[in-house]
Amino acid sequence: MQPSIAIKDLKLAFGAVEVLHDLNLDVGQGEFLVLLGSSGCGKSTLLNCIAGLLDITDGQIFIQGRNVTWEEPSDRGIGMVFQSYALYPQMTVEGNLSFGLKNAGLPKAEIAERVARAARVLQIEPLLKRKPAALSGGQRQRVAIGRALVRDVDVFLFDEPLSNLDAKLRADLRVEIKQLHQQLENTMIYVTHDQVEAMTLADRIAIMKGGKIMQLGTPKEIYNRPANRYVAEFIGSPTMNMLDGTLDMEIAPSFSCDIATFALGEYGFAPGTVSGPAWFGIRPEHVESGEAAEAMPVQLDTVIDLVEPLGSDTLVRVRAGGQLLWARANGQPDLSPRQPLRIGFDPARGHLFDRQGDIRL
Amino acid sequence: MGKCRDIEHAPLRAQAETVLTDYAAQSRDGTGPRGRKPKKRLSGRNIMIYGTLFVVSVYYLLPLWVMVVTSLKGMPEIRLGNIFAPPVEITFEPWVKAWSEACTGLNCDGLSRGFWNSVRITVPSALFSIFIASVNGYALANWRFKGGEAFFTILIFGAFVPYQVMLYPMVILLREIGLYGSLAGLVLVHTVFGMPIVTLLFRNYFTSLPEELFKAARVDGAGFWGIYFRVMLPMSLPIFTVAMIIQITGIWNDFLFGTVFTRPNLYPMTVQLNNIVNSVQGVKEYNVNMAATLLTGLVPLAIYFASGKLFVRGIAAGAVKG
Numbered sequence: 001m002q003p004s005i006a007i008k009d010l011k012l013a014f015g016a017v018e019v020l021h022d023l024n025l026d027v028g029q030g031e032f033l034v035l036l037g038s039s040g041c042g043k044s045t046l047l048n049c050i051a052g053l054l055d056i057t058d059g060q061i062f063i064q065g066r067n068v069t070w071e072e073p074s075d076r077g078i079g080m081v082f083q084s085y086a087l088y089p090q091m092t093v094e095g096n097l098s099f100g101l102k103n104a105g106l107p108k109a110e111i112a113e114r115v116a117r118a119a120r121v122l123q124i125e126p127l128l129k130r131k132p133a134a135l136s137g138g139q140r141q142r143v144a145i146g147r148a149l150v151r152d153v154d155v156f157l158f159d160e161p162l163s164n165l166d167a168k169l170r171a172d173l174r175v176e177i178k179q180l181h182q183q184l185e186n187t188m189i190y191v192t193h194d195q196v197e198a199m200t201l202a203d204r205i206a207i208m209k210g211g212k213i214m215q216l217g218t219p220k221e222i223y224n225r226p227a228n229r230y231v232a233e234f235i236g237s238p239t240m241n242m243l244d245g246t247l248d249m250e251i252a253p254s255f256s257c258d259i260a261t262f263a264l265g266e267y268g269f270a271p272g273t274v275s276g277p278a279w280f281g282i283r284p285e286h287v288e289s290g291e292a293a294e295a296m297p298v299q300l301d302t303v304i305d306l307v308e309p310l311g312s313d314t315l316v317r318v319r320a321g322g323q324l325l326w327a328r329a330n331g332q333p334d335l336s337p338r339q340p341l342r343i344g345f346d347p348a349r350g351h352l353f354d355r356q357g358d359i360r361l
Numbered sequence: 362m363g364k365c366r367d368i369e370h371a372p373l374r375a376q377a378e379t380v381l382t383d384y385a386a387q388s389r390d391g392t393g394p395r396g397r398k399p400k401k402r403l404s405g406r407n408i409m410i411y412g413t414l415f416v417v418s419v420y421y422l423l424p425l426w427v428m429v430v431t432s433l434k435g436m437p438e439i440r441l442g443n444i445f446a447p448p449v450e451i452t453f454e455p456w457v458k459a460w461s462e463a464c465t466g467l468n469c470d471g472l473s474r475g476f477w478n479s480v481r482i483t484v485p486s487a488l489f490s491i492f493i494a495s496v497n498g499y500a501l502a503n504w505r506f507k508g509g510e511a512f513f514t515i516l517i518f519g520a521f522v523p524y525q526v527m528l529y530p531m532v533i534l535l536r537e538i539g540l541y542g543s544l545a546g547l548v549l550v551h552t553v554f555g556m557p558i559v560t561l562l563f564r565n566y567f568t569s570l571p572e573e574l575f576k577a578a579r580v581d582g583a584g585f586w587g588i589y590f591r592v593m594l595p596m597s598l599p600i601f602t603v604a605m606i607i608q609i610t611g612i613w614n615d616f617l618f619g620t621v622f623t624r625p626n627l628y629p630m631t632v633q634l635n636n637i638v639n640s641v642q643g644v645k646e647y648n649v650n651m652a653a654t655l656l657t658g659l660v661p662l663a664i665y666f667a668s669g670k671l672f673v674r675g676i677a678a679g680a681v682k683g
Binding site: 078079084086087088089090100104147 | 574576577579583591592596
């Protein structure tokens with residue numbers, strides 16, 4: 001099956017500054033792809049290129065098999081939702097929804113029907129006669145989604161659509177967007193800097209940095225097998241613990257650093273791994289504490305530095321040697337700073353990265 | 362009953378008295394400072410502020426007062442010399458004379474001729490310059506076209522070139538295209554010279570509008586004019602008001618272009634006012650001069666009064682919103 005969106009060797013430069021470098025990306029039919037990265041990584045820029053709002057320097061963009069590289073945004077068969085909603089303030093909700101259709105010269109009956117259908121899907125029928133100023137943030141965002149919906153397109157582009165909302169509403173609308181995707185089954189590209197949004201919504205995530213895609217994979221792949229140190233540290237909260245040490249592959253694979261030395265028998269090495277300086281990363285949720293630590297192959301005696309109770313579980317920062325490590329403990333254990341705490345982990349759940357290139361070993 | 366209560370509360374009251382100086386206890390039982398901090402009406406600071414404001418406004422309004430009272434006096438009363446005194450006998454004769462009878466050169470139909478000339482100059486000039494400049498500003502802010510920055514720089518540079526430098530070339534230009542001495546020529550001159558500052562005004566305003574709105578309209582398939590008329594214009598009332606005020610008052614008050622580019626029968630109101638006031642024959646009719654001056658200033662004044670609130674909002678919108 002042909003990809004819904006295909007990007008080939010895309011390059012974008014503003015003068016001498018290259019923002020996107022030879023980027024290649026295929027998005028499947030009906031796929032929900034999330035572009036994830038910190039600000040300035042080029043994710044929104046890439047979305048604007050796909051939408052045709054930025055003129056690209058080199059490369060090609062195909063949507064539904066059609067080369068749209070030189071097409072106007074309105075001719076590309078896309079709908080777009082913006083972070084600031086970008087509703088036309090002087091038009092009613094109905095006017096906002098029908099603006100694009102009127103520009104396309106559709107007959108009145110067709111416009112009315114499509115607006116009614118979108119309003120029904122998004123449950124904004126009672127709001128149709130209101131102006132955007134009279135809507136709440138969540139309602140505005142729904143209208144903005146509706147504006148993309150009425151266009152009857154195959155591809156939806158979301159540019160950080162939930163970033164302006166408060167935490168509770170964001171979680172609600174996130175669920176709604178996921179439901180909408182399941183219902184409509186069209187291709188969606190979603191830009192965000194929020195890893196929770198990315199993990200929960202995406203079929204695949206593309207993690208970007210400096211105008212390049214660092215890793216493209218399902219949320220599970222990204223979480224379980226981060227391709228490099230950047231991805232490993234970007235996904236997960238708190239950040240993955242990183243130990244700086246040496247990998248020894250001579251007899252039995254082992255890793256040694258200033259606080260511990262342990263065997264890596266069970267670890268799934270990439271082929272061709274050799275000895276040398278390396279990072280060993282372990283996620284806080286894979287670091288056990290207290291009694292559970294006793295059963296772990298690697299154990300450390302540490303001192304509690306900081307305790308962050310979250311209710312469902314508790315984050316503990318411990319000091320081991322000169323290192324600060326995070327651990328996630330289940331429930332609400334009775335912990336307080338300056339107490340000793342035994343932690344333990346299974347090296348097989350860890351991640352090894354080359355010290356030179358930060359590439360996964 | 363009453364006696365009984367007295368006995369019971371006596372020790373409590375004694376305790377309360379000793380506590381009065383205990384500030385911690387005060388705040389505990391709620392008797393200490395609470396709520397909004399009281400402000401003194403007649404502090405030294407307030408006297409200074411209001412005093413200064415009063416003096417400055419008197420200084421500013423006194424000339425206006427003199428003009429109004431003088432224009433309502435007859436000449437014999439003016440000759441008494443009390444320029445600050447209110448008129449003993451109010452007469453509107455000077456106003457009527459200034460409007461319809463005062464002589465300038467050969468014409469003796471007062472300022473009315475100049476008024477209508479000014480209207481015929483100001484209205485088209487303001488409309489043309491504002492329309493063109495708003496489209497300029499919109500194109501510069503939203504449609505990043507090649508050479509746009511250079512164009513803008515040149516335009517801004519134009520705003521700093523003194524008008525006097527361009528007077529003579531402009532005269533020749535108008536003569537060559539056959540518009541010299543006509544109202545159309547003057548309208549053209551005003552439109553051209555208003556361009557830099559009004560374009561700058563509009564460009565800055567449109568830049569301050571969220572860019573995503575423009576992007577959304579493009580995705581919705583609106584073109585250059587579609588976005589301008591249906592998305593940008595309805596959002597720009599405040600800045601249009603500001604531009605209107607700047608252009609109407611500026612063109613109405615213009616004297617230089619009015620004298621240079623027109624003929625006597627087409628002189629705008631300002632030029633005619635000057636000719637009335639500075640005429641050397643006969644008696645100086647101060648009351649008529651004052652009335653004529655007030656009449657000429659009435660239009661800009663009315664515009665400020667009518668649009669004051671919108672004007673402030675427009676200035677603020679252009680300046681603050683980022």
